[in-house]
Each structure stands twice: as structure tokens, then as C-alpha cells.
Amino acid sequence: MAITAGDVKALRDRTGAGMMDCKAALAQAEGDVDKAVEILRVKGQASAAKRAGRGTDEGVVSAYIHANDKVGAMVEVQCETDFVARNEDFKSFAYQVALHVAATGPRVVSAEDIAEDERDAERRVFEQKAREEGKPDNVLERIVEGQLSKWAKEVALLEQPHVNTDKHEGKTIEEMRGELAAKTGENVRIARFAYFRVGEE
């Protein structure tokens, strides 16, 4: 059973325990991460430190509730230092992303984050549609892949032009992110978002 550095890091992130403890726990658990978490917890080396957020990542959480109180979004945007996290441009970007998410309700941050089975399901739909439209077999795959890639862009936050096109000159969220990263000199990352619409649980 080979234990990779990635496994150790994942376990450290989850538990906040030290590297050697994590290695030992993984060895004992024969690589099963969930089991290793349990072993560390029994030993008291991973307390509720799960929540302690050991990551050195800085950043802000920002939220936007639509005026009707029926739709809301919350985002976490990360940077490297607390200095940048307190910067007005950085905070404003986070707020603009929250506002955008509330308006468009994306599914994922990046197109790569779409789960394989969700992508497959979508592919089957496009395939069936193309077949029903009588598209010949030799072009079917190309058509379907084109539609799939278009769809992935539509549901991915980073690929979407900011909903306030006038203010943001039609730039995508990714373009805005890139500009902010250049301006602050730090890596800027949209870590996650939540989107709630009443009754749409």
C-alpha cells in the first residue's frame, strides 16, 4: 500500500494533525483516509480542529441577497495575504461575484468541476436530441461534443460574462479574476459558492 504525499496532505487538511501522525495513521489504516481520520480522532490528534482551518489561505466571504429576499448567494474568494484580503478592490470583487452568482445561479466554479456522471447525463441528452433531429452518425459526435462544451461554459461561473455587462465591459468572471490577480500581485481564487432560491432546495 503506497501512501502518497497527496494522501498525507488531504488528511492533514481534514484533521489538522501533524505530518508524521498522518503518515502513521494512513499506514495503520492501509491507505483508507476515512479510517485514518478515525484513528487520529481516537488518539486525540484530530479534534474539532477539522474546523480550525489550518490552511494558510486568506480571503473573504461575501454574500448578496436579491432585493426580493427570494434569492441569495455566498462566495469565498481566496488570496495569499490578509493584507490583500482587506483591500477594497479585493472585497469589491468578492461582492461582485456574489451579486453575479445570485443573478445567474451557476452550477460549478470551473467547467472542470462538473462531475463526470452529470456530464455523461448531459451528453446522453444531446446525443438523443441529435439522433432525433436525424443528424448523421459521422458528424454526431462532433455536434454533441460542441454542445457539451457550450453547456459546460454556460453553467461554469468563471466562464460567464458578469451579469452587469455595462459596468464590467462584458468581461467574464475569469477575466475579472485575472485582472485582480495582476493588480494585487497575488493568486486570487474563487474557492466556492452557494446559491439559494426559495423553494428550489
Next chain:
Amino acid sequence: MAITAGDVKALRDRTGAGMMDCKAALAQAEGDVDKAVEILRVKGQASAAKRAGRGTDEGVVSAYIHANDKVGAMVEVQCETDFVARNEDFKSFAYQVALHVAATGPRVVSAEDIAEDERDAERRVFEQKAREEGKPDNVLERIVEGQLSKWAKEVALLEQPHVNTDKHEGKTIEEMRGELAAKTGENVRIARFAYFRVGEE
């Protein structure tokens, strides 16, 4: 007379009364559900089951970002009509829940929402700890179940006393919810929440 979670849930479904009220009524009725319904109706906590099972597709989304911008929470609270959703008491409750979630970071809305495998994992940790502390077998199960039930209460939003104990007189979120339901005459339901802390993805 052991009162099961299933009994409580059945009573809640029939009456729309809060979890703690249902538990108390069942205890008083020695487990007789029909009798418990009567007890709740006398107390006015079950308005002739009118509230039971009524659709809650209205409501609000509310958010709270901690002053340091490092922690945020967003909640969806549902009710039955847009009229109540616009009510100040209702909106204020949703906001108070968001504030509370940002402060305590619960894992689930209700203890019943804890996934079976997560509960089992926790049980194994408590078991092993109890074994290592040399607890005898004949009391081990009781100890573990006690710890498990305590843990489930700690991580469940509804069971937590509101973090602002002075303002809310030590009431749990579930008690506050029940009072609001009684006051508005509508079924009030915390549908979901999100809790973000920077770097804790």
C-alpha cells in the same frame, strides 16, 4: 416508555408542532400518539393539524457575514405564504438564524439529517475511546449512545441554543422556530443553510 425519533417525527408531521414540544407531549402521553396530539392541541401547539403537511414554498433567503469577512452563513427559511415571508418577525428570525449559523457552524439542520455513515463513524470513535479508557462492556453501549446523542445535538442547528443567549433567553433555534410558527399561524421550516469559513473548504 421509550419514545423513538420515529414517534416524534410522526407527531410532528401530524401536528406541525416543534420537536421539543412533541417529545414532551409524547412523554406526558406515555407514548400514545393520539393522546399526544390532544395534549398539543390543548396547548395550542397543534392547530388541529391545520399546519401539518402544508406546503412551505414561500420564504426568504438571509445571510450574515461576520465583521472580519472571514466567516459567513446563508439560510433559507420557508413559510406558507408570501404575506408571512414579508413579515418583519419572519425576516428577523431568518437573520437571527444566519447570525447563529455563522457563529457556531452546525453540520445539519436537524439531528435526523446526520448521514448514517457519519453517525456510525462517530459511534466507532466513541466506542474505541471508551474501550481505551477501560469502560466495562456492560455499560459501554449506554455510554457510547449517550455520547452519540449529545454529539448529534451539538452539531444540529435546531437543537442549539441561540448564540445570543441574552437576547433570546437561552431558547434553542427549534424553540424560536416553534414560537414563530405559533405567532404567524404558519408552518415555518429551516430548509437549508451554508456555512463558509475562509480556508476551510
